[in-house]
Amino acid sequence: MTLDLFEHLPTPHEPELLEPGAVVLRGFALAQAAELLQAVEVTAASAPFRHLITPGGKRMSVAMTNCGPLGWISDRSGYRYGPVDPDTCKRWPPMPAAFRQLALNAADAAGYPGFTPDACLINRYEPGTRLSLHQDRDEGNYDHPIVSVSLGIAAVFLWGGAARADKARRVGLRHGDVVVCGGPARLRFHGVLPLALGEHAMTGAVRINLTFRKAG
Ligand code: MD3
Numbered sequence: 468m469t470l471d472l473f474e475h476l477p478t479p480h481e482p483e484l485l486e487p488g489a490v491v492l493r494g495f496a497l498a499q500a501a502e503l504l505q506a507v508e509v510t511a512a513s514a515p516f517r518h519l520i521t522p523g524g525k526r527m528s529v530a531m532t533n534c535g536p537l538g539w540i541s542d543r544s545g546y547r548y549g550p551v552d553p554d555t556c557k558r559w560p561p562m563p564a565a566f567r568q569l570a571l572n573a574a575d576a577a578g579y580p581g582f583t584p585d586a587c588l589i590n591r592y593e594p595g596t597r598l599s600l601h602q603d604r605d606e607g608n609y610d611h612p613i614v615s616v617s618l619g620i621a622a623v624f625l626w627g628g629a630a631r632a633d634k635a636r637r638v639g640l641r642h643g644d645v646v647v648c649g650g651p652a653r654l655r656f657h658g659v660l661p662l663a664l665g666e667h668a669m670t671g672a673v674r675i676n677l678t679f680r681k682a683g
């Protein structure tokens with residue numbers, strides 16, 4: 468028998484359970500980070516980041532774009548997924564193979580095999596950018612998980628409950644971390660605190676978050 472001095476420490480990719488159905492995979496995307504960020508640049512060259520307007524008329528502080536067959540949009544008439552970028556009147560750029568593969572692998576590691584997203588929402592945060600507590604409920608059904616990949620400067624993620632007023636936990640999300648939310652956790656309220664000043668070697672003063680969804 469070998470003496471394992473580290474048996475009490477989680478292995479690098481051991482899922483950290485937020486609650487049943489929701490896990491954090493620390494550093495899961497680290498090895499692909501450069502390739503993912505390069506693909507974000509390529510995507511944003513054809514579908515530029517923009518600040519969407521909420522149905523209530525407010526400009527979102529997060530800048531967004533999408534890739535894949537469907538993209539998430541918001542305007543005065545509501546929130547929805549659609550195949551066309553309203554800013555360019557073209558289809559959203561294709562989902563890069565590296566995105567698809569990472570989403571599949573992360574969902575698999577979290578216990579959701581065979582995840583084939585048809586939408587990837589790309590969020591860009593700068594210092595001061597926040598995302599208020601919300602549920603993701605514009606997708607066609609809630610049987611599929613959402614896979615989220617954090618890149619660049621760290622953020623404080625808010626993990627709430629089934630109701631908006633439920634007390635939210637704070638969870639630090641760093642470069643390379645992946646969150647997978649599905650099953651009983653799929654409709655949890657969640658958000659992101661205003662991004663602190665920071666600097667990351669690969670992104671500068673920016674945080675990029677990719678969320679993979681099955682929207683159609
Ligand atoms: C929990 N994005 O794009 S990712 C979003 O960091 C969004 O940009 C945040 O919330 C961000 O909608 C958080 C983690 C996440 C994503 C989707 C979830 C957590 C989730 C869906 C259900 C429950």
Ligand code: FE
Binds near residue numbers: 601602603657
């Ligand atoms: Fe969300």
